[in-house]
Amino acid sequence: MDLSGRTVGYDELRTLKMLALAGALGGESKVSCSGLAGKLDASTQTASRRLQRLDEEGLVEREIVSDGQWVSITSEGEALLQREYAHYQRIFESQVGVTLTGALTSGMNEGGHYITLPGYMRQFTEKLGYEPFAGTLNVDLDAESVRERARMDALDPTVIEGWEDEERTYGPAYCYPATVEFDAGTYDQAHVIAPERTHHGDDQLEVIAPDKLREQFDADDGDTITIHVHE
Amino acid sequence: MDLSGRTVGYDELRTLKMLALAGALGGESKVSCSGLAGKLDASTQTASRRLQRLDEEGLVEREIVSDGQWVSITSEGEALLQREYAHYQRIFESQVGVTLTGALTSGMNEGGHYITLPGYMRQFTEKLGYEPFAGTLNVDLDAESVRERARMDALDPTVIEGWEDEERTYGPAYCYPATVEFDAGTYDQAHVIAPERTHHGDDQLEVIAPDKLREQFDADDGDTITIHVHE
DNA sequence: ATTACTAAGCACCGAGTAA
DNA sequence: TTTACTCGGTGCTTAGTAA
Structure with missing residues (x-):
């Protein structure tokens, strides 16, 4: 099934979801790799790589500062989350x-x-x-x-x-x-x-x-x- | 973040979601590895392995027949999907x-x-x-x-x-x-x-x-x- | 047609390191 | 502290094969 055509793994989507939960959807959210790594139950390297990948795919925008980074989800990233949400709605909502x-x-x-x-x-x-x-x-x-x-x-x-x-x-x-x-x-x-x-x-x-x-x-x-x- | 403690990869969750969309939540649903593989955009072997794993984890129950298998999602599997759904609700629903x-x-x-x-x-x-x-x-x-x-x-x-x-x-x-x-x-x-x-x-x-x-x-x-x- | 095993390949992960 | 690079090792994926 397509995740918007691109080579976005499901693990990336999970990371994107985490960022959304951390408030990166409305606007920017301050994130650090170690913090994200904790939520993802993975290493800081993996967290870093995931963020890079999401960036490359145009799903998030980042501004790296000395003590972390400001991340915001792009409209493309939001669309991806919406699609996923729609699937769950279809599963659980009769309407x-x-x-x-x-x-x-x-x-x-x-x-x-x-x-x-x-x-x-x-x-x-x-x-x-x-x-x-x-x-x-x-x-x-x-x-x-x-x-x-x-x-x-x-x-x-x-x-x-x-x-x-x-x-x-x-x-x-x-x-x-x-x-x-x-x-x-x-x-x-x-x-x-x-x-x-x-x-x-x-x-x-x-x-x-x-x-x-x-x-x-x-x-x-x-x-x-x-x-x-x-x- | 925990996916109910167990070693359930996010890719497995994706498979479970697909099964739910295919109607394996209310009751049994007829599934074939090749069909599932198509939806997952992966090989039939991967589809087979994912189903095995979901079975082992107790997230689905299966009955393998000559031309496919009957799959139904267990209450544990449903709980996992509900949790994921809840995350998306939290992201998108103000309420x-x-x-x-x-x-x-x-x-x-x-x-x-x-x-x-x-x-x-x-x-x-x-x-x-x-x-x-x-x-x-x-x-x-x-x-x-x-x-x-x-x-x-x-x-x-x-x-x-x-x-x-x-x-x-x-x-x-x-x-x-x-x-x-x-x-x-x-x-x-x-x-x-x-x-x-x-x-x-x-x-x-x-x-x-x-x-x-x-x-x-x-x-x-x-x-x-x-x-x-x-x- | 199925499911699923085995083996080769490759992608991903995380430790270590640099800036 | 950060982010992100390199580099081994691991484990997942897929092709081929069996039942």
Whole structure:
């Protein structure tokens, strides 16, 4: 299973979790290798190495001072912890699924172009059971939802394979079944579609559906909509 | 940091988590080494070995059949996952603390004897700021609370050191600040006291306080009481 | 197809050391 | 005190094989 693609061992994640518990998530936290080594039940060398590695991977930022170091977890590191948390939530909480809210936007609508390409379209028909309307519904997620979104990683998506033509390659995408709530009503045969690797902090969400939702629900830019991503 | 004392590597925990996600928590789940290997991004041999190890540690139970194996996570394994979950909750949830409910009981009241020993009493005065009443309030936790209790591990307790006299040694104990709710009212200067290593499935909880709570709140055996363990 | 053993390779760990 | 380097030893991983 991916830990965000990189070569991050699970022991590193454990170290990252320790740092988060030590308060390195909100902002900087003063850490010493010997102190960390104690918590990890390992040598100071190992603690030092783990911190270096986390640094190299971009999961933490450090400022080394004479009597220790100031460590803060980056947004990438936070995303990793969120993903792990989402797994445990999925294990222990009966309430699965993620509810996101945001404002409808036209955005750049790049997605709308891509999904019509035959390499993708064929797979939608096959794997989702419908041919999506040739455009995506774009949502500007609110801050809370941008964070919540990480929990989608705990669900298992329908994987749309990447492919290539003569000119370029097209990356894989993940589809999550979703229900969309508009002011005018609810639509429940939609899917959230996301590139294989969602950048943390991305506040754009794209939805596909067999129908032109914007028209069907008479929705305009700025309307607040709620997306319930289910399992 | 302890993973329940035993030599359980973090990689094993990761495997256990995967099994839980595969449904091995509620009951048995059919697993094959190759499938598990895929999820773990490791070889089938490693998957096999991890399962063996989890079995040896008593964290899972297995029944090997011709085309795979049926795996179920033991209560000990579940406790381990709960502890890990509690850590993440502590990281991400502002609402920390654990609320437990149960029935008042006289029990054997072993604790009541121990706490009066000078080796402990001295530390209570010093570290908790009061001299506890010479008896513990014993609570029979309900099933839900027995599970919830694992989350206390994510809080950091006041540690009462172990000691010894000529005859025997006395183990260390953990104290967690707590508020106790009786029918007759609420008391908020209490502590839950637990031996260093709580046995999973233990449904007994012991509370100490400067006053004789049973008398002060006119409580009898069988009364339902709520204990809120805070940070 | 399974699970799991053995053996070779390699990555990780920690002692010692430097700055 | 720190952090982090080098360097042996250990133990985990994987390929191959057996059942």
